[in-house]
C-alpha cells in the first residue's frame with residue numbers, strides 16, 4: 321500500500337459538523353483513484369491531510385507503511401514524497417516553463433547536469449517541448465496544466481494528487497486533457513488521486529472511485545461497481561440519474577414487490593423475504609417492450625442529443641397504496657413518441673439493484 325488512512329476525523333474550528341468523519345482508505349501502488357462527491361463533502365480536506373497541509377483531530381496516516389500522522393507523530397509536507405497539482409495550477413507568473421519546473425528541484429541534492437536532464441525528460445513527457453522559455457501567461461489552459469503536472473512529477477513522488485484539475489478547461493479541452501494526463505501518469509508509473517465532482521470524469525479516468533458525501537465515504541469500488549451496483553441511495557442518485565423505488569423482497573430471493581408490480585431482481589443481496597428495501601434502476605435500463613408488465617404514459621420529454629429523457633407516469637399495481645409513480649427513462653432520438661402516448665415497459669432483472677433496507 322502507498323497510502324493508508326485509519327479512522328480520520330477532522331473538524332475545522334467553529335464548524336459544527338466534521339469535514340471528515342471516520343475515513344478509512346487504502347491506496348495501492350500504481351492505482352488511479354478518484355474522490356467523487358458534491359461541493360463541501362471533504363475532498364480537498366482529504367488531499368490536504370495526506371499532503372501534510374492540515375492535521376486531523378484523530379486518526380493515523382501511513383505513507384508506504386511509515387506513519388506520518390497520528391499518535392504524536394508528524395512528518396512535514398516536504399518529507400512526505402507526495403506531489404500536488406492545485407486547482408488554479410499555482411504557477412509562478414514571472415518564471416518561464418523550465419524555471420517553474422526547476423523550482424521543484426531546488427532542494428534536491430543532485431548535480432546541475434542531472435537536474436537539466438530531469439527537466440528535459442519531464443518536459444518531453446508532458447509534451448511541452450519547444451515551450452520551455454514561455455511564461456505561463458503565454459500558454460493555453462491545457463499547457464499551464466501540464467506545467468503544473470510536470471512540476472509535481474519531477475520530484476518522482478510516491479503519489480501525485482490533482483484537485484479538480486480539469487475545472488478551468490472548456491469541454492473539448494477537458495476530455496482531451498483527461499486522456500493526456502492519465503496517459504502521462506500511467507507512463508510515469510506513479511500513483512494518482514484525482515478530485516472531481518463530475519461523475520462521468522470519475523468513471524472514465526480511474527481504476528477506483530471513492531464516492532463521498534458529508535465528510536464520509538459512501539462507497540469504494542471500480543467505476544463499473546459504483547455505476548451498476550450502487551450501495552446507497554446517495555450513490556445511486558449522484559452517479560447516474562437512478563430511479564429510486566421502495567419495495568419488499570418477495571418469497572423468492574430473485575423477486576421484489578414494488579409499486580410497479582412484482583419485479584425480478586438481482587440475487588446478490590442477503591435480504592430475507594418480507595424485508596423492506598430500496599431499489600435503484602437506471603433510466604437507460606428500462607426498455608420499451610410490447611409484452612412488458614409495466615404500463616405507463618409519457619408525461620414529458622427532453623431532447624439531449626444522444627437520447628431523449630422522458631418522464632413516464634406509471635399505473636401502480638392495484639395492491640399498493642402508493643400514488644402514481646414517475647419513472648425517468650431514455651428513448652432513442654429516432655423514436656417519435658409524443659406526450660400522452662402509452663408505453664409498455666420491462667426491466668431486465670440484472671438491472672434491478674437492491675440498495676438498502
Ligand SMILES: Nc1ncnc2c1ncn2[C@@H]1O[C@H](COP(=O)(O)OP(=O)(O)OP(=O)(O)O)[C@@H](O)[C@H]1O
Pocket residue numbers: 332333335339357358359360361362363364365366517
Ligand atoms: N479552512 C477551513 N476553515 C473552516 N472550514 C473549512 C475550511 N476548509 C474547508 N472547510 C469546510 O469543510 C468542509 C469540507 O470542505 P472541502 O474544501 O474539503 O470540500 P470539497 O469537497 O473540496 O468541496 P469543493 O468541491 O467545493 O471544493 C466544508 O463544509 C467547508 O466549508
Ligand SMILES: [Mg+2]
Pocket residue numbers: 363364365
Ligand atoms: Mg475542493
